[in-house]
Amino acid sequence: MTTIPTVTLNNGVPIPQLGFGTYKIGDDETRDAVLSALEAGYRHIDTAQMYRNERGVGDAIAASGLPRGEVFVTSKLNNGHHAYDDALASFDRTLSELQLEFVDLFLIHWPLPAVGRYLEAWRALEEILRSGRARAIGVSNFQPAHLRTLLDESTVVPAVNQIEMHPWFTNADVRYFDESHGITTEAWSPLGRGAVLEDPVITGIAEDHGATPAQVVLAWHLARGVVVIPKSVTPSRIASNLRAVDVELSEDEVAAITALDRGERQGSHPDTENRTDR
Structure with missing residues (x-):
């Protein structure tokens, strides 16, 4: 079985560097897709309340027969639940949907600066961490300004910041801020959709290595120390993506891919994403 490298978070918790994402996988497809990923050798599954497929993730983990300690599970707080009590209640629902007693990582999905309650949500996550029901807590889509506010006003440094990142959008400023403050960067949309x-x-580069372009891009993320969560519902592609860990890029190849940056964001900008109805 392929050996997946791990990254140690700032609180000592190890996270598999290559995981399986479930964004836009319907709950009816999620069980089979996640089960395929686990059978292929993935040990890190990423979901979110917003995806409405936590039940399918939980069903797949249960069906896999794997010990709970062997699967790293991430979920994220929905946008409409930043109020302290709402955040705690929605986390309880996440555990119920996943059919788990704890998650390995729980994130605030979006900062929603116009709403202005992410500090309140973070205090709820700190309470969840203290309770032991999450092994680590972090954020998603946070810009340096949002992170500075968290660092100034709270006691727990986020373990992870999950952000859009791919060769055409390297998000270098956010990655640099993360690294400077001991926050692990995790890439969503790692293949630029x-x-x-x-x-x-x-x-x-793929032709030179006898690899697929997707394997090369994922190997680029891994070489830069980024945690990455590609998604697919096709078993062959799920397995193929995992073999990115066997692709060894040279420093020059990593630099050549990094130089492709166009600043082209494909998802929402964190400063303007303020929807609370999903």
Whole structure:
């Protein structure tokens, strides 16, 4: 079985560096997709309240027969639950949906600066961490300004910041801030929703390594110390993505892919995403 490297978070918890994402996988498909991932060798599953597929993730983990300690599970707080009591109650529902007694990582999904309650939500996550029902807590889509507020006003440094990152959007400023403060960066949309896979630099490197373009892009993330969570519902592609850990890129190849950055964000900007109805 493929050996997946781990990254040690700032509180000592190890996280598998290559995980399986479940964004936009319907709950009816999630069980089979996650079970395929676990059977292929993934040991890190990422979900969120917003995805409405936590039940399918939990069903797959139960069906896998794997010991709980062998599967790293992440979920995220929904946008409409930043109030302290709402955050605690919604976390209880997450554990119920996942059919688990604890999660390994729980994140605030979006900062929602216009709403202005992410500090309140963070205090709820700190309470969840103290209770032992999450082994680590962190954030998603937080910009340096949001992170500075958290660091100034709270006692727990986020273990993870999950952000959009791919070769056409390296999000270098946020990654640098994370590294400077002991926060692990995790990439969502690591393949640029497939758009970057036809870039000639990437296809050329893939040809040189006898690898797929997706494996090369994932290997680029891994070489830079980033945690990455590609998703697919196709068993062959799920297994293929995992083999990215066997692709060893040179420093020059990593630099060439990094230089592809266009500043092209594909998802919402954290400063303007303020929807609370999902």
